[in-house]
Amino acid sequence: MAFAAFGHGGGSASAAAPTKKSKVALFLLLPGLIYLGLFFMTPLISLIITSLEVPDGSGVMGSYAYGFAIENYAKVVTEFWPQISHSFGYALIATVGALFISYPLAYFIGVKARRFPLIQGLMLTLVIAPFFISFLLRTFAWKQIFSNESPAVHFLQQVGILGAHDYLVGTPFMVIFGLTYNFIPFMTLPLYSILERLDVRLLEASSDLYASPATTFRKVTLPLTAPGIISGTLLTFIPIAGDYVNASGDFLGGTKTAMIGNVVESRFLVLNDYPTASALSVLLMGVILLLVGFYAKRSGTEDLL
Amino acid sequence: MARLAQEFIARGADLELVGIRKEFPGFTAIENLDLHIPAGEFFALLGPSGCGKTTTLRLVAGLDEPTKGKILIGGKDVTATKPHQRPVNTVFQSYALFPHMSVLENVAFGLKQRKVEDPMTKASAALDLVELGHLAQRRPQQLSGGQQQRVALARALVNRPSLLLLDEPLGALDLKLRRQMQIELKAIQMEVGLTFLHVTHDQEEAMDMADTVAVMNKGRIEQMGSPEKLYDRPHTVFVSKFLGQSDLFVGEVVESNASSLSINVAGSKITVPKDRAEKHTGTIAVGVRPEKANFHESEPAPTSGVNLIGPGEIIDIRFTGVSNQYLIEIPGIGEITVFAQNVGKSPVTELGAKVWVSWKVEHSFGLADLPENSAAESLSEI
Ligand SMILES: Nc1ncnc2c1ncn2[C@@H]1O[C@H](COP(=O)(O)OP(=O)(O)OP(=O)(O)O)[C@@H](O)[C@H]1O
Ligand SMILES: [Mg+2]
Numbered sequence: 001m002a003f004a005a006f007g008h009g010g011g012s013a014s015a016a017a018p019t020k021k022s023k024v025a026l027f028l029l030l031p032g033l034i035y036l037g038l039f040f041m042t043p044l045i046s047l048i049i050t051s052l053e054v055p056d057g058s059g060v061m062g063s064y065a066y067g068f069a070i071e072n073y074a075k076v077v078t079e080f081w082p083q084i085s086h087s088f089g090y091a092l093i094a095t096v097g098a099l100f101i102s103y104p105l106a107y108f109i110g111v112k113a114r115r116f117p118l119i120q121g122l123m124l125t126l127v128i129a130p131f132f133i134s135f136l137l138r139t140f141a142w143k144q145i146f147s148n149e150s151p152a153v154h155f156l157q158q159v160g161i162l163g164a165h166d167y168l169v170g171t172p173f174m175v176i177f178g179l180t181y182n183f184i185p186f187m188t189l190p191l192y193s194i195l196e197r198l199d200v201r202l203l204e205a206s207s208d209l210y211a212s213p214a215t216t217f218r219k220v221t222l223p224l225t226a227p228g229i230i231s232g233t234l235l236t237f238i239p240i241a242g243d244y245v246n247a248s249g250d251f252l253g254g255t256k257t258a259m260i261g262n263v264v265e266s267r268f269l270v271l272n273d274y275p276t277a278s279a280l281s282v283l284l285m286g287v288i289l290l291l292v293g294f295y296a297k298r299s300g301t302e303d304l305l
Numbered sequence: 306m307a308r309l310a311q312e313f314i315a316r317g318a319d320l321e322l323v324g325i326r327k328e329f330p331g332f333t334a335i336e337n338l339d340l341h342i343p344a345g346e347f348f349a350l351l352g353p354s355g356c357g358k359t360t361t362l363r364l365v366a367g368l369d370e371p372t373k374g375k376i377l378i379g380g381k382d383v384t385a386t387k388p389h390q391r392p393v394n395t396v397f398q399s400y401a402l403f404p405h406m407s408v409l410e411n412v413a414f415g416l417k418q419r420k421v422e423d424p425m426t427k428a429s430a431a432l433d434l435v436e437l438g439h440l441a442q443r444r445p446q447q448l449s450g451g452q453q454q455r456v457a458l459a460r461a462l463v464n465r466p467s468l469l470l471l472d473e474p475l476g477a478l479d480l481k482l483r484r485q486m487q488i489e490l491k492a493i494q495m496e497v498g499l500t501f502l503h504v505t506h507d508q509e510e511a512m513d514m515a516d517t518v519a520v521m522n523k524g525r526i527e528q529m530g531s532p533e534k535l536y537d538r539p540h541t542v543f544v545s546k547f548l549g550q551s552d553l554f555v556g557e558v559v560e561s562n563a564s565s566l567s568i569n570v571a572g573s574k575i576t577v578p579k580d581r582a583e584k585h586t587g588t589i590a591v592g593v594r595p596e597k598a599n600f601h602e603s604e605p606a607p608t609s610g611v612n613l614i615g616p617g618e619i620i621d622i623r624f625t626g627v628s629n630q631y632l633i634e635i636p637g638i639g640e641i642t643v644f645a646q647n648v649g650k651s652p653v654t655e656l657g658a659k660v661w662v663s664w665k666v667e668h669s670f671g672l673a674d675l676p677e678n679s680a681a682e683s684l685s686e687i
Contacts, residue, residue, distance in 0.1 A: 204368045205401035207388040209415035209460070216389075219414075223405045 051278035062272030072279040080263050080280060086247070087259040087284070090172065091240040094179035095187075098236050099229065101180070102187035106228075110195030127188050139178055139251050143169055146252075170254025178246035183239065187232040194228030230299045238288055260284050317345040317500035318379030318392060318467035320365065325374035327360055327524075334360045335524040338374070342517070344467075345498040347491065349511035352521035353547070358504040359398055361521075362470045365502065366395045378468055389418075394461040398472040398504075400453045402445035408432065408456050409441040415464040431463035432456075434489060450477045458486070462493060469494075471503045475510065487514055508548055512536065520544045540583055542590060542676050551592040552641040553676055558586055565666065571637030573614045575669065582671025590672040596644040597668040600633065600660040612669060614638060615661030622656060633662060 054067035077084070105127070113120040130138060146152055146168040156162040168174045198221065206216040222229075244261025247253035253262070260280055267277035325338040334357045342348045350358050363369040365376060367388035376384045383391050394415065402411050412431050416424035432438045435455035437448075445453055454477045461469060474490075475483045491514055494501050505511050511518050512532035519529040520543070528535060528544045539545035542553065554575050556568035567576040568591055577591045593612075600615075607613060617635030628644045635641065643662060 199401075201397065201399055201401045202403055204388070205395075205397060205403070206414070208366055208368070208393070208395045208397075209464070210389045210418035211414070212389055213387075215418065220403060220405075 047278050048282055050274050051282050053275045053278075062274070064275060069275065072275050073283060076276055076279045076283060080260070083258050083260050083263050084283075086172075086257060087241050087261070088287070090176050090179060090247070090259060091237050094176050094183065094240050095233050095237045097176070097180040098184050098187040099233060102184055102191055102232065103229075106188050106191035106195050110192045111198055111200065114196075124192070127185050127192075130185065135182055136245065136251075139182065139245055142174075142178055142181065143251055146174060169252060170249075170257065172257050174252045175247045175257045175259075178252040179240050179243060182243075182246065183236040186235040186239070190231040190235060191225065191228040194225050198224060226299065230296070234292060234295070238292065241288055242284060316467055317498045319344040319346075319377075320468055320500060320502065321375075321377040321380075322361075322365070323375040323377070325361075325364060325376070326372045327357070327364060327369065328372045333524060335364075335371075338524075338526060340519070340526065340529075342500060342502060344379070344500055346516045347494055347501045347514055348503065349515035349518045350502065350504045350521055351506075351508060351511045351518055351547070354506075356521045357524040358521060359472055362395060362472050362502065362504060365468070366393050366470055367391050392467045393470060394464050394466040394468075395470040396457050396461045396472060396474040398476075400445075400457040402453055402456055402460070404444065404446055407442050407444060408437065408448070411445065411456060412460045412463055415460065419464070428459075428463055431459040434462070435459045435486070451479070451482065454478065455486070458490075462490075465497055465499065468500045468502065471501060473504055473506060476506070483510070490514070512548075518548075520547055522547075536594075538581060538670050539592070540672065541674050542672055545592050545670070545672060550595050550642060552595060552598065552643075553590050553592045553672070554638065555588060555590045555675055557588050561585065566671075570614070573638070575612050575614070576666045577669035577671045578667060581667070581669065583673035584671060588675065590675050591669050592672060593664050593668055593670070595630070595642040596628070598641070598643045598662050598664040599645070600631065600643055600662045602658065602660055604661050605663060610666050611663050612666055613661060613663045614641075616659050617641075617662065619656055619658045619660060633660060635662070 049066070050064075051072060052066075052068050052070070053064040054069045056063050056065035105123075109120055109123045109127075113123065144150070148167045148169065153162065153168055156168075157164055157166070162168070202220055202224070203216055206220045207213070211219060241259075242261050244259060244265050245251055247257045247259040248262055248265075249255065253259075260283075264277045264280050264284075267273040267280070320340070320342040322338050322340040325335055325340075326333070327335040338361065350361065352358055360369065364371050365378075367383070367386060367390075371384065374384075375382055378391065378393065402408075403414065406414070409425065409428055409432065413424040413428035416427055421427065429438065429441060432441055435458055437452060437455055437459070440448060440452065445456060448456065454474065458471075458474050461471075471490075475486050478486060487510060490501070493499070503511070503515065512535075515532060517529060518532050518535050520527045520535070522543050528540045535544065535548055539548065539551070545551040545553065554568065554570045556570040556575065558566050559569045559574070560567040560576075561579075563579075565576050565578050566582060566585055567574045568589060575591050579585060582589065582591070604616065605611075605613065614635055617633045617638075619631055620634045620640070621632035623630040623632075624647070626647070628647055631643045631645065633641050633643060641662060
């Protein structure tokens with residue numbers, strides 16, 4: 001599974017490096033390298049170049065000339081600071097939320113349901129089932145469920161959780177809810193894949209050595225499943241930070257909840273402001289790379305937990 | 306929460322199993338087990354693979370719940386207590402060392418949970434005891450099987466639990482190291498007065514180390530007692546063969562007086578003292594240990610107090626160092642084994658020699674059951 005591969009690349013330090021250099025291996029890598037160069041590096045470089053362009057002075061919307069406008073970056077940071085902070089703030093909250101929901105779920109499927117393969121298979125299918133419906137549709141369905149005139153919102157207004165003129169769609173809460181919901185499977189699957197291999201005899205040994213269930217979880221279960229937590233959080237945090245569907249006004253968001261993705265979308269597709277959109281994209285990528293690199297380095301060593 | 310565990314430290318506690326039954330879905334692993342191990346005793350549980358030894362230990366440790374019955378440690382009913390609250394430690398058959406901790410951290414784990422002072426120093430000392438001090442910083446995966454086993458031993462021993470459960474703790478060690486660990490174990494047990502429940506396949510180990518040996522078979526304890534008693538006077542066919550070797554003879558009781566009874570085996574009379582026989586009437590099995598039997602090249606005069614059968618033919622001789630093992634085929638009775646000390650003047654060394662076999666009546670023992678293929682009038686086995 002792609003998740004597992006990701007998990008090892010990102011987290012666990014145990015992957016043994018092959019010691020023999022082989023020309024065959026290099027040769028086999030070639031198609032992948034060419035693919036990466038063509039379809040990943042080229043757009044990236046083009047994006048960086050675009051992010052430094054300046055208006056060409058013709059006044060025509062969308063026409064820019066090559067330049068070296070580093071100030072584009074300073075401009076986007078000051079101008080779009082709220083959206084940048086939304087992106088990373090929402091991503092952080094939604095990732096943590098997904099972790100807290102997914103861990104018990106994955107633990108149940110991978111450990112508790114081990115003796116009942118039927119239940120295990122059924123629950124796994126349920127986790128993956130949402131993928132069979134377009135996630136645009138599913139997100140839209142949530143918008144319907146919590147729309148301003150919906151029974152759900154009426155009910156919340158009635159019991160006083162929402163004020164008489166408060167609604168859910170367009171609030172940060174709704175956006176974070178949608179993000180968490182949409183990315184739970186990406187958290188659950190890597191967690192499941194590691195929990196399924198957890199040796200419960202080690203938990204028994206821990207309890208035999210006077211550790212309470214809580215201590216056993218903290219000292220044994222958690223460290224042993226850390227690689228799953230790391231790959232799960234990376235697999236959710238990165239796409240959430242760049243997401244633009246949930247926060248968009250067409251779905252669960254509103255004007256006050258825009259994330260970087262929404263700005264990039266409108267600059268690219270509506271305002272034809274390519275340098276700004278590109279600068280924001282590059283910035284997003286750079287920050288994510290930095291964060292992830294730092295996180296993976298910390299968690300590669302065992303002092304993370 | 307660790308208080309219960311704390312109370313017992315530094316003193317052995319007695320263990321009592323009352324009417325224990327353990328069912329797995331579709332399989333009864335333990336039928337009805339009653340067991341009392343006095344405090345400070347070295348108790349060995351011996352039995353063939355799959356007879357329920359590990360299951361018994363898991364019940365005592367609290368890792369499984371009995372279907373029926375009670376478990377008392379130090380007089381307290383712990384049947385409903387969680388494993389971490391029991392003053393028990395286990396050396397697991399599968400070692401179960403924590404792969405994310407160093408060897409030293411593994412050993413210190415229990416001490417840290419109980420907030421014992423200076424856990425690292427104590428753990429180091431325990432590692433030195435099992436001669437692994439130099440590998441303290443390694444991960445368990447980087448050790449050999451025997452080294453891992455010794456870490457598992459140190460990890461349990463270092464806690465000085467009032468009841469230590471050992472599930473074949475020395476199985477992966479070579480003979481020399483095993484002897485050495487046996488001596489260490491025994492010394493620790495005596496010094497602190499801990500109660501040991503030791504599961505093993507190795508009957509010599511069980512007889513050598515234990516105060517009491519219990520032989521378990523198919524989820525039941527067949528017989529229990531001091532090693533000497535168990536060896537001298539097995540009660541069942543299973544015990545007579547699982548613990549050492551036995552020559553068994555099956556026959557109808559034909560004579561009986563106040564002190565002894567005799568069976569008829571293919572025309573020969575074999576006598577056993579009544580107080581050494583489990584059954585006194587009908588068809589019974591009588592046995593003797595191969596080293597208690599002698600053979601003679603000429604027919605000895607019948608003597609009272611001696612069982613005599615023969616003549617037969619020596620069909621196999623094995624030299625095992627300290628003794629020679631003779632396999633003798635006696636017409637109508639079958640093959641029987643006789644051990645003779647290898648003292649340089651072995652009575653007979655040729656195959657095919659015609660011999661008579663005798664042993665003292667007081668060395669016979671009468672069993673409660675019959676060998677499975679008792680269709681053969683008698684048989685001898687490994
Ligand atoms: N979880 C389980 N479910 C079903 N049957 C089990 C389970 N655990 C053990 N058994 C069965 O119970 C019996 C006793 O098992 P146990 O592990 O106690 O054997 P043992 O005496 O320790 O054997 P060994 O000497 O090979 O370790 C075996 O027949 C085993 O197949
Ligand atoms: Mg076992």
